Amino acid sequence: MNEIKFRCPHCEAVAAVDETRYGQVVHCPQCGGEVQMPDRPKPKPPVAELVEDDPTPTAKPEETPQTSAVPPRADISSQHTEEVERDIATFRPSMKGLIGSMATGILLLVVALAILVGSAGQEGQWWTYFGYGGLLLALFGALSVLKVWIRVKTTVYRLTTERFLIKEGWLAKKHEEVELYRISDVSLTQNFWDRLVKTGNITVTSTDQSTPFLNLPAIPDALNRKEEIRIAYRKARKKEGVLAGERFID
Secondary structure, eight states: OOEEEEEOTTTTTTTEEGGTTTTSSEETTOHHHHHHHOOOOOOOOOOOOOOOOOSSSOOOOOOOOOOOOOOOOOHHHSSSSOOOOOEEEEEOOOOOGGGGHHHHHHHHHHHHHHHHHOOOOOOOOOHHHHHHHHHHHHHHHHHHHHHHHHHHHOOOOEEEEEEEEEOOSSSSSSEEEEEEEEEEEEEEEHHHHHHTTEEEEEEESSSSSSSSSEEEEEEEEEHHHHHHHHHHHHHHHHHHHOTOOOOOOO
């Protein structure tokens, strides 16, 4: 397939994407910023050549004997140009897959509300303690719900032709990445609820000592995401000449 090269307006880096991405929004492989690709250019019609009348006949050029010329040798170095890293997929956790964690926080909020309503207007030291307990439960419930919401909104997974990258965190940012040729296995686990909402937990195993395991919880369309990672890392290992079962140890 042909590729289209572009310059990222965010980091000025030169990148390339497949020509099928004309008119779409893509992510820069270097900075992750969103870039709107232009529409596919339309081919221009051929321009007619004007012909003037010439009354004088032109002399026929003298034919020269044809000789078999040896074609010039192609430059081998130009045939092996370095490929530009391209985005394959960008995704984040699904709120539906984390409904269990959300339900815990919501249950605490309901119990806290019941305690606060029951203790309102009551006199006595024990009712005061009940009121304080309801406030604590409400605080824990709200923090549980907020934690899940922040996790979903701030976690981004990016799969490129060379790396798998994770960006997560709100106040404190955390970035992790692993080279695709170092990935040795990818697995998927789904419970009953995951199968209903079409989510799942993906585990990526690699030979990178800093990130030997990457746990990706509540991934939407998990089966297709798993296959995308599997196909991408197998291509990367083949490109780097890594044999099946071969391991890298730094």
